[in-house]
Amino acid sequence: MRLTLLGGFLGSGKTTWLRHRLRGHDDTLVVVNEFAGCAVDDVLLAAVAPTTVIAGGCCCCTHRDELVAVLRDLAEQRHAGLSAGLGAARRVVLETSGMADPAAVAQAIAGDPVLVSNLVLDEIVVTVDAVHGADQLEAEPLAVAQAACADRIVITKADAAGTDDVARLAGRLAALAPRARLEAAVLGEAVALPEPVAPAGPAAAAAAPAAGATAPAVPVAVTLTPGPETGWPELAVWLSALLHHHGDRILRVKGLVRTEAGRMVLQAVGPSVQRPELARPGADGDDGLVLIGRDLDAALLARSLRAFAAPARVLAEVPGR
Ligand SMILES: Nc1nc2c(ncn2[C@@H]2O[C@H](COP(=O)(O)OP(=O)(O)OP(=O)(O)O)[C@@H](O)[C@H]2O)c(=O)[nH]1
Structure with a gap:
């Protein structure tokens, strides 16, 4: 089977790009790896392809063995399907978590004797967010490592950034990953990439993280479960207020929440x-x-959400009221 690795920083648009690409490809299986234990991407991807989820850590490190087991299983199923004369998948796309280094994932696969004889790595595709990508390359060495190992870099969310910003980001990425093919996309649809603008100063300086910079702490995932008393409007206002005040510490928000209109997939990237x-x-x-x-206090966040989402109940608990 052919294998495509799809990587890119948290919220950079991997799932959106993949959903669009999968339409009309019924020979493809998807494995999606989520950093948090409460998975969301598979809910979106399962509508377009058979999807297996590996949640609660990165398949480049803590969940490496689980990844190998899942891929071995898919290879076995394929052999069984072929021997039974059934149609069999020809491609696997592995969407790594936003905290994974695709090069380490590729190494894990190449190091397994069963996988190496069953999977052929076609391409490492890495998504980079047109809005937040430049800042992420500045602040997150992982974002640099992700882009540096790509065969193809897709600058996503080109609709949400200015042409000059996309051109500068493309120039930075071209310096960082000179052999990668550069593209731009809007909701997975390819769009014209503006002429890359080379970064000022030596290319090496533009490509490397700032000298002497210490690696930021590994982020943590906190899962909150809003109770049935939490209305959608309260939740949205609480989240906007939280991101407004603490957005520098919160890299990504996503979840499945129940609302009167049905179950909603809620997402935030950076402050938006x-x-x-x-x-x-x-x-x-x-x-x-x-x-x-980073630096998230789960108990404090849960208290804050409760107080915001059910003010009447909280007020009623205050003695004397
Ligand atoms: N405006 C705009 N929004 C986009 C585009 N692509 C993705 N988004 C939005 O960006 C958010 C994150 O997109 P995802 O595709 O979930 O990103 P991801 O990289 O899979 O996220 P993680 O798996 O959490 O790392 C979602 O709310 C998307 O709707 C785009 O081209 N334009």
Whole structure:
């Protein structure tokens, strides 16, 4: 089977790009790896392809063995399907978590004797967010490592950034990954890439993280489960206020929440809450809201959400009222 590795920093648009690409390709299986234990991407991807989820850590490190087991299983199923004269998948796309280094994932696969004889790595595709990508390359050595190992870099969200910003980002990425093919996309659809603008100063300086910079702490994932008393408007306002005040510490928010209109997929990247999307009726996945960031206090966040979402009840608990 052919294998495509799809990587890119948290919220950079991997799932969106893949969903679009999978339409009309019924020979493809998807494995999606989520950093948090409460998975959301599989809810979106399962609508377009058979999807296996590996949640609760990165398949480049803590969940390496699980990844190898899942891929071995898919290879076995393929052999069984072929021997039974059934149609069999020809391609696997592995969407890594936003905290994974695709090069380490490729190494894990290449180091397994069963996988190496069953999978051929075609391409490492890495998504880079046109809005947040430049800052992420500045602040996150992982974002640099992800882009540096790509065969193809897709600058996503080109609709949400200025042409000059996309051109500068493309120039930076071209210096960082000179052998990678550069593209731009809007919601997975390829769009014209502006002429890359080379970064000022030596290319090596533009490509490397700042000298002497210490690696930032590994982010943590906190899962909150808003109770049934939490209305959608309260949740959205709470989240916007949280991101406004602490957005520098929160890299990514996503979750499945119940609302009067049905189950919604809620997402935020950096400080911006994205427009929610209705989950497919009957979709699997636990309800919950995942916040990925640094220096997060789970108990404090849960208290804050409770106080905000159910003010009447909290007020009633205050003695004397
Ligand atoms: N405006 C705009 N928004 C986009 C585009 N691509 C993705 N998004 C939004 O960006 C958010 C994150 O996109 P995802 O595709 O979930 O990103 P991801 O890289 O899979 O996220 P993680 O798996 O959490 O790392 C979602 O709210 C998307 O709707 C785009 O081209 N334009």
